[in-house]
Amino acid sequence: MAEGSSRNLTWHGGLVRAADRAALLGQRGCVVWLTGLPASGKSTLAGALEGRLISEGRAAYVLDGDNLRHGLNRDLGFSPEDRDENIRRVGEVAALMADAGLITITAFISPYRAARLRARQAAGAAPFFEVFLDVPVEVCRRRDPKGLYAKAQAGQLRQFTGVDAPYERPESPEIVVDAAAKGVEECVETVHAHLRRNGVLRPPGS
Amino acid sequence: MAEGSSRNLTWHGGLVRAADRAALLGQRGCVVWLTGLPASGKSTLAGALEGRLISEGRAAYVLDGDNLRHGLNRDLGFSPEDRDENIRRVGEVAALMADAGLITITAFISPYRAARLRARQAAGAAPFFEVFLDVPVEVCRRRDPKGLYAKAQAGQLRQFTGVDAPYERPESPEIVVDAAAKGVEECVETVHAHLRRNGVLRPPGS
16 A cells, blocks of 8 residues: 555454354364375375365365465475475465365475464464374385476485475374375374364254 | 476366355355555455355455455565565465355455456456446545545655555446445445356355
8 A cells, every 4th residue: 555664554353253254154264284295195185185075065175385386376486485485375375264264274295393383373263283194205205106206316306305305293283194004085084083073063054 | 395497386176176166155256356546445345245245154255455464465565566466466365265165355455457457367267356446536535544645645655546656447347336425335235236146146055
């Protein structure tokens, strides 16, 4: 509106409260934040979880790293700063979607604890569930569906998580899924059960 | 994931299609893009429209310039480039929310045609309704609830739309509301009727 600082900004609380949205949609908007190494199965789990929720009549949506980079984050590259900004924006968009009442599922490597904590803080009052796909790097390297581990090993990609960039394991994630030993449907059930237990999914009509 | 270009990105179409979401929610996700001078009544109309939709059991959400600047866009200032980036991101987030099935209402001055066109293009297959709040600048200047026109007149704010920065009137908006002569409920009805006529709002249970 005007040049200068943010001193002219006013916070609009809005007329519609989170409780109204939850009553309307029969669910509590929340963030389901998947994290894990490349090829640990984040996108697969995200898509399968979304599919189950939608088939049950829940409003759910997946924010996916690859997809977001075609739109909101298309101005960002892969420098450490840009990767950090990528995750920051995802956390903010997930927070907005959760505030709108959606079960918002994000599927990003998000290797740094500080960045995941910032996403949790962005969610504010909305429930935030950190889901760690605990898959050994050797398994991910063998899967390598996009051939990226091979490229990184060959020195064609730099700063690749799991090869020459670190992955900081979550210290106290809400949910750990053993996506190496278990099938996708079993992993979906693990997350879904946690959402049920935490009051995010109320029985239809209740 | 890896340093370099976007050549390793893959578009995930997702397992859930827009038709599934529309059937689930009983509405078509869309973008209702309000545009108009400062103090033309965008935030008021947005809040009242959201309130009506929610009270009818619709999933709706307002993206508001002031609010977004506390989160997603808190890294942006008010230079021409930052204001442009502000609107670009809003268009992309609105597109994601519409894709998720929400009736997404945006309340930004968005004074430039090119920026509004870009937001429309970002929405892709989702319906996009440009709503022009057609209020003479003299009326806005008299209202001036935040005292910003007065500050701009006094030279304390620069590049203020309606004083020393241009507002490009929409050439073919889907909806024009006479927010100078009409009350907010009448303006809400104008937009709501347009949404009904365009198949965004199906009768509950149909």
